Structures are given as structure tokens and as C-alpha cells.
Amino acid sequence: MIYFDNLKFHTQLKYEVYLLGKYLTKHYDSETADRVLKANSSDLDNLAKALGAKDIEFFCLYFMSDTFVVKDLNKDGSIPEDHKPNVARQLSxxxxxxxxxxxxxxxxxxxxxxxxxxxxxxxxxxxxxxxxxxxxxxxxxxxxxxxxxxxxxxxxxxxxxxxxxxxxxxxxxxxxxxxxxxxxxxxxxxxxxxxxxxxxxxxxxxxxxxxxxxxxxxxxxxxxxxxxxxxxxxxxxxxxxxxxxxxxxxxxxxxxxxxxxxxxxxxxxxxxxxxxxxxxxxxxxxxxxxxxxxxxxxxxxxxxRRAIVLKDDETVEDIFESDLWLQCHDIYFDEKLNEDERKEKAKQFYDDHKEEMQFETWWPEKWDCFNDLAIKYWENRAAFMSEFMNDASSIGEKWFKSVATRTKEEIEDHVFTKTMLCIDPASTTSKKSDFTAMAVGSKATNDFTYIRDLLMKKLGYEQYCKKAVEMLERNPDVTHINIERNTFQGADVVRIKELIAESPILKGKKYEWINEMQKKNKDEKISTVVDPVNNGQIIVCSDCEDSKEAVNQILDFQGQLYTTHDDMIDCISELENKIKTIEVVQFATIMDRRKLGL
Incomplete structure (x- = not known):
């Protein structure tokens, strides 16, 4: 079966005759089309060759129909003799x-x-x-x-x-x-x-x-x-x-x-x-x-052209921030559900309200509003706006719309699988200098990242090293410490290790140290956490002394060229990227078979 122009053709020949008639009429008139078709009924391909010279659309639909026209099996499931089934979609x-x-x-x-x-x-x-x-x-x-x-x-x-x-x-x-x-x-x-x-x-x-x-x-x-x-x-x-x-x-x-x-x-x-x-x-x-x-x-x-057909003065945000789409978004990023449940329940919500949530796209045969567009927008808005909407006009705008926060008590109620201290040190304490940013972050069993402790201050070298040790003392489950090497070239790592050895709480504790030069483009690195932060997948403790200032700094970020201070979001993005690479070693427990009655 061949599907074209909302019609069904049982054979390739019937499709080709229809196509020739349609495009001959387009270029001449219906009377001429009928006459020419009859005169060339024994050699339609030669007629198609002549017509194709003046119409690329006709050429593609006639000579390359296997690529552009939907072709299916016969009703009984058999393969048609004169054409091959394909996986083509209806063209837009x-x-x-x-x-x-x-x-x-x-x-x-x-x-x-x-x-x-x-x-x-x-x-x-x-x-x-x-x-x-x-x-x-x-x-x-x-x-x-x-x-x-x-x-x-x-x-x-x-x-x-x-x-x-x-x-x-x-x-x-x-x-x-x-x-x-x-x-x-x-x-x-x-x-x-x-x-x-x-x-x-x-x-x-x-x-x-x-x-x-x-x-x-x-x-x-x-x-x-x-x-x-x-x-x-x-x-x-x-x-x-x-x-x-x-x-x-x-x-x-x-x-x-x-x-x-x-x-x-x-x-x-x-x-x-x-x-x-x-x-x-x-x-x-x-x-x-x-x-x-x-x-x-x-x-x-x-x-x-953009994937979503917008009305006059309408934006993508007008669609995805409407009531039903916001409810769908909140289900998709619900930290109380596991990953599979989130998508399944969000999809069910969309299916239940599909008629009200549906929006116009340029290729409805290919793009499903939920799976192909909404999820891509939520997971990576910058890439979606660029690749699907051909819109790069947001440069200079604030990257982060919201930062999810929880109290220390709420955060500590989760089960964590791995924990890291990440530090982005600053070398001076002048009015224009950067802040020293520290964050203790943990991955929980729901795969969200929780910033359980943070600091954002202008500190001298010795003061910074002592604050790092104090943070380790408050967070005994830290196993990995990541410190940017660019500022002190590793001298701060040596000093922090000395202070750890002097600490009665930390003395003898072993850590995995990461002390690398940062060469990656900062905007590129921070862009990897824009959607996790906006979607509430990275959650910040609201009880720390510097929590409010840190959150405000994150919300003010507009890209490296347009932002005065980016220390905390740079630190959090580094933590998020590094903590993903930590492998948790699971130890096997040997059970006595006699306890199973064997």
C-alpha cells in the first residue's frame, strides 16, 4: 500500500499515474494532462523524465518515492510485488x-x-x-x-x-x-x-x-x-x-x-x-x-523555521509554563519518585490532558509534543532553543530561573551514595576579587544532587585552608576532595593535608584528592548544570550562613562575559561533573549457607 495526498494506492503504477496527472495539471491544465498521459501510456517513465526537468518536487516524488513516500505491506502482511515497504514519514x-x-x-x-x-x-x-x-x-x-x-x-x-x-x-x-x-x-x-x-x-x-x-x-x-x-x-x-x-x-x-x-x-x-x-x-x-x-x-x-509553530507574540515559555505543562514538569522532576516512575507518570498526565496540552509543530508526523519536544526543553533548554527553535537571542539573559532549596533537616533525610567537597579558591580579598567558594555535595539514591554545606567568602590563604578543614569536620562522610589547581598550584592541598593531620576529628582519615588545572571553557561547563538546577535536580541547603548570597549569585549569572561573580555556580558545576565520575565500590557479604537450610 502506498499513502500519498491522503489517498491509498495498491500499486506503484496507480501511484505514478496519479502523480503524473497531478503535476501535469499543475504545469499545464487537466485537459492537457489527460491527453499527454494517454499518448504516453506505454512509456510513463520517459514522460516523467521530461516533466522532472522542470519540477524538482515531482522528480523526487516519482524517481525517489522509496525515500519520500510512505509505503507499507499489503493488508495480508505480504510484500507488494512492485515496491518495497519503507519507514518514511508523511512529509510536512x-x-x-x-x-x-x-x-x-x-x-x-x-x-x-x-x-x-x-x-x-x-x-x-x-x-x-x-x-x-x-x-x-x-x-x-x-x-x-x-x-x-x-x-x-x-x-x-x-x-x-x-x-x-x-x-x-x-x-x-x-x-x-x-x-x-x-x-x-x-x-x-x-x-x-x-x-x-x-x-x-x-x-x-x-x-x-x-x-x-x-x-x-x-x-x-x-x-x-x-x-x-x-x-x-x-x-x-x-x-x-x-x-x-x-x-x-x-x-x-x-x-x-x-x-x-x-x-x-x-x-x-x-x-x-x-x-x-x-x-x-x-x-x-x-x-x-x-x-x-x-x-x-x-x-x-x-x-x-522552528520546530514549534508559535503564534504572534507567543514564546516557548508561554507554552511550557502554562498550568498543565508546569504540572507535567513537576511530575517529571519529582524527587520523591524514581527516574522511571517520573517519566511514566508525567507521560500519563500528558496523555490524560493531550487535547488541552497539544501545540502545533512543523512536522507532527515526527515530533511528539511530550517525548520529542517538552523533555528536550526541560533537560537542556539552551540546546533546545538552538537546535529546535533556531533561537540564540537569549545570550546575555540570566541562565538560571530558580534554585531549589531545602533545610538541612529535609536534606539529611535522604540516603546518599557518594559525597565530595569541591573548592574554587580565590587568591586575594580586595573589593573586586573573586570569592572562595566551597560546597559539599552528595548524590542521593534518587540521583539528585544535594549541596549539603557551602561557603562563599573572601578569604586569605591560611583562613581558607582552615575553613576547608572545618567543613570536612562538619561532614565526616566526604570521601573525595576536588580543589582547582589554577590559583595555588597545589600548595593549598599540602597545607590542608597538614591541618587535617592536626585535627583530632580528621586525623588518620584518608581522602581521594583531585587537584587539576581548569582548562575547559567556563560557560560550556556551567551550561551542563543549567537544566538540572532549573529543574530542581540540584538542591541547595538553605540553612548555611552564605546560602542566601550564594543562591542570589547563581540567579544573577548571565554567562562569563556578562557576570561579575560566578564563583558558586562554577564550584557547583565542577562538583556535579566530578561526582558523576566517582565509582562506588560495593563489598560482597558472604552468607553462611547453613542459615538457608542448605
Whole structure:
């Protein structure tokens, strides 16, 4: 069974006849469509080849229907004779819009530069990379296509999917010939080049892949410069970490990628050769990343789509902070339930109120509001806003909306599996200097992290070392001590060990010490705890002397560049990341078999 346009077709032939009729009517009229269909009834593929030249959407749905059209088993569970079942989803309106844009670029020659910004997982690579490249080289619309990705490996993977179509799609092979043929010989006696990074087609066209770190200056094939450049996910996280990295990536694009092709050629006022087509495809990673800057570049036609279809003046928060979604959120992060129960009960709540909680998405066939969107938003809001909503506008905003607190008595009522003291020391006590931040944190059996004790003060060296020992005396179940090495280069560890040896409470106690230089980007590290803190999975004791100031400092954090002090949240993020690596050794108890009556 084939499903298309809300219709069911029992055979591939019936589907193809319907599709030809629909698109012939679109380009001509129904009368012409009927006449042409009857005249070509003995060779529909040849008719489809001619129609496909003027409509990429039709080409994909006809010649690549196994990829884009839902096909299922027969009612009795048997496999249809003329087509294979697949796992394709119904395409959304947005996918058809992308093919319409491809027609504007490659068929009508309406645009030369296009930037396509779509949510992660929207099949943009399949729609506007793989299938469009197949079309371009079937019809020789591009002589030399330069296919870019963030790494050479990614680019090679894109090319592999294109080669697979040319090697396995029997309808394309029948209508366009065997365009990839390792045994074929060129006119000059040489074999066609076919490898991981390049393909020479038998119709004298060519594809080459390139990673974003490779220079494309002077790229040519037999003296021909690229006629189409498609850069799919051309940027990585490394390209956005610093302002210099972002600027370097954009400069590379404008000075190399945009200049790698040719300008349009006009003769007697008539265009006789199109300009090189440049297509950038991806998601927004930063407010000033490559894709963001191209979207603001007036020289580009821009498509920017978000996974959730928002109404005018509506925000994602308006959806997920509505009453029912907040109740669902609280169930999902209920510390009194184990992890499996939380998700199961939250999903049940969503199912019970699905009609009221449902919101519009760009691809309802793929994205479930609870599993695919709400959970991703709760677990990592920053990544969700970037990858699903293509929105990096929150830079400079406060990262933490709330900090869950409990009294010492409430916290100590839990069973803890591992406990660590984490220290971020400061070297001076001036007005502008940082605070020394200390936190004792424990993982509980519910997998939440509890900050059971904390300190945030401006302390001199000796005073800091003594305070560390006092904290250890108050928390005898600490087994690991993590101290940032950058400030005192290990001298403070030596001094704290000396004070431990002098302490009547701690004398003879053994600890695991971690004293490492911090080289990781601070914002990147703190970003890993944004959602656990906001969701109440990291809970802070409210009874400590510095609890109020520590919580206020956390709530004021807006990123390293926009925040005066980040000592406590830096300390807590380091603790959370390190305590996960602690392995709890379980000791086996030997039982006397005679007690079991054996």
C-alpha cells in the first residue's frame, strides 16, 4: 500500500499515474494532462523524465518515492510485488516549500544565494542536499558541485548517500543511464574518478566534498569552477566558542566560499550562463554564528523555521509554563519518585490532558509534543532553543530561573551514595576579587544532587585552608576532595593535608584528592548544570550562613562575559561533573549457607 495526498494506492503504477496527472495539471491544465498521459501510456517513465526537468518536487516524488513516500505491506502482511515497504514519514508542508525554493534556484534561476535554517532532525539534508544533488546531476544542471560539511567525514557521508541512489535506484538507472560506473572509460582512455571524496559521472559532471576546515580557494575540475556549492552544517561548536572563531568562520565564507565560483554571464542583455549557486544549510548555534550572520545578510534569500509553530507574540515559555505543562514538569522532576516512575507518570498526565496540552509543530508526523519536544526543553533548554527553535537571542539573559532549596533537616533525610567537597579558591580579598567558594555535595539514591554545606567568602590563604578543614569536620562522610589547581598550584592541598593531620576529628582519615588545572571553557561547563538546577535536580541547603548570597549569585549569572561573580555556580558545576565520575565500590557479604537450610 502506498499513502500519498491522503489517498491509498495498491500499486506503484496507480501511484505514478496519479502523480503524473497531478503535476501535469499543475504545469499545464487537466485537459492537457489527460491527453499527454494517454499518448504516453506505454512509456510513463520517459514522460516523467521530461516533466522532472522542470519540477524538482515531482522528480523526487516519482524517481525517489522509496525515500519520500510512505509505503507499507499489503493488508495480508505480504510484500507488494512492485515496491518495497519503507519507514518514511508523511512529509510536512515545510518540506514541499524547500522543494519549491529549489525550483526557484535551479529551474527558474530566480536566486543565486540561499540560506536554509531548519530544526535539527527536519530531514533538510535529505530534502535539500541528497535529493537535489541527484536531480542536478541527472539533468546536468550542475557541471561541478562542491559539497561541504563541518568535517571531511560528514561530507563523505553525504556523498555516500548520493552514490547509493545512483548505484541502486533502478528507475534512475533506467531513465538516465548508469551515471556512476567504475568500469567505464572516458574518451581520453582514463577511468572515471570515484572515491570517498569525489565522483566523476558518465554524463561529464562532477561532485567533490570538502570539510569546513579545508581551503576551497582555486577549486576547479578540468578548468571548470564550481557551478553549485551546497554547504550542509558547515559550522561546528569549535567555530562558535569565541568571537575570534566566529569571525574567522564568517570571513572564510565570504572570502573563499562566495568567491569560489563564477558570476553570471550576459550577452546582448540576455543571461547565457547562470551564476554559481550558493546554498547554506544548517541550524543556529550562536547569535553571531555563520548561519545567523548569513540570515542577516541581505544578499541571501533566507528560510528560518522552528520546530514549534508559535503564534504572534507567543514564546516557548508561554507554552511550557502554562498550568498543565508546569504540572507535567513537576511530575517529571519529582524527587520523591524514581527516574522511571517520573517519566511514566508525567507521560500519563500528558496523555490524560493531550487535547488541552497539544501545540502545533512543523512536522507532527515526527515530533511528539511530550517525548520529542517538552523533555528536550526541560533537560537542556539552551540546546533546545538552538537546535529546535533556531533561537540564540537569549545570550546575555540570566541562565538560571530558580534554585531549589531545602533545610538541612529535609536534606539529611535522604540516603546518599557518594559525597565530595569541591573548592574554587580565590587568591586575594580586595573589593573586586573573586570569592572562595566551597560546597559539599552528595548524590542521593534518587540521583539528585544535594549541596549539603557551602561557603562563599573572601578569604586569605591560611583562613581558607582552615575553613576547608572545618567543613570536612562538619561532614565526616566526604570521601573525595576536588580543589582547582589554577590559583595555588597545589600548595593549598599540602597545607590542608597538614591541618587535617592536626585535627583530632580528621586525623588518620584518608581522602581521594583531585587537584587539576581548569582548562575547559567556563560557560560550556556551567551550561551542563543549567537544566538540572532549573529543574530542581540540584538542591541547595538553605540553612548555611552564605546560602542566601550564594543562591542570589547563581540567579544573577548571565554567562562569563556578562557576570561579575560566578564563583558558586562554577564550584557547583565542577562538583556535579566530578561526582558523576566517582565509582562506588560495593563489598560482597558472604552468607553462611547453613542459615538457608542448605
Amino acid at each position: 508542508e515545510g518540506h514541499y516549500e524547500l522543494w519549491s525554493i529549489a525550483n526557484d534556484v535551479f529551474v527558474i534561476d530566480k536566486r543565486d544565494k540561499t540560506v536554509i535554517i531548519e530544526p535539527r532532525g527536519y530531514a533538510k539534508t535529505t530534502i535539500f542536499d541528497m535529493s537535489v544533488c541527484v536531480y542536478l546531476h541527472c539533468y546536468e544542471k550542475s557541471i561541478f558541485t562542491l559539497l561541504g560539511a563541518k568535517t571531511d567525514g560528514d561530507a563523505t557521508q553525504f556523498l555516500d548517500s548520493i552514490k547509493k541512489v545512483f548505484n541502486e535506484n533502478q528507475k534512475i538507472i533506467k531513465c538516465f543511464g548508469k551515471l556512476i560506473d567504475a568500469k567505464a572509460i572516458k574518451v581520453n582512455g582514463e577511468r572515471y574518478t570515484i572515491n570517498a571524496n569525489e565522483v566523476e559521472f558518465t554524463n561529464c559532471t562532477y561532485i567533490r566534498t570538502v570539510g569546513s576546515g579545508t581551503s576551497v580557494r582555486g577549486a576547479n575540475w578540468g578548468g571548470i569552477r564550481p557551478t553549485v556549492v551546497i554547504a550542509d552544517d558547515f559550522q561546528s561548536k569549535d567555530n562558535i566558542l569565541t568571537e575570534a572563531a566566529r569571525e574567522k568562520q564568517y570571513n572564510k565564507w565570504t572570502t573563499e566560499v562566495e568567491e569560489v565560483g563564477d558570476k553570471a554571464v550576459y550577452r546582448n542583455g540576455r543571461k547565457i550562463k547562470a551564476a554559481t549557486k550558493i546554498i547554506a544549510i544548517g541550524t543556529v548555534l550562536h547569535i553571531d554564528c555563520l548561519m545567523s550572520k548569513l540570515a542577516r545578510n541581505n544578499d541571501y534569500f533566507t528560510v528560518l
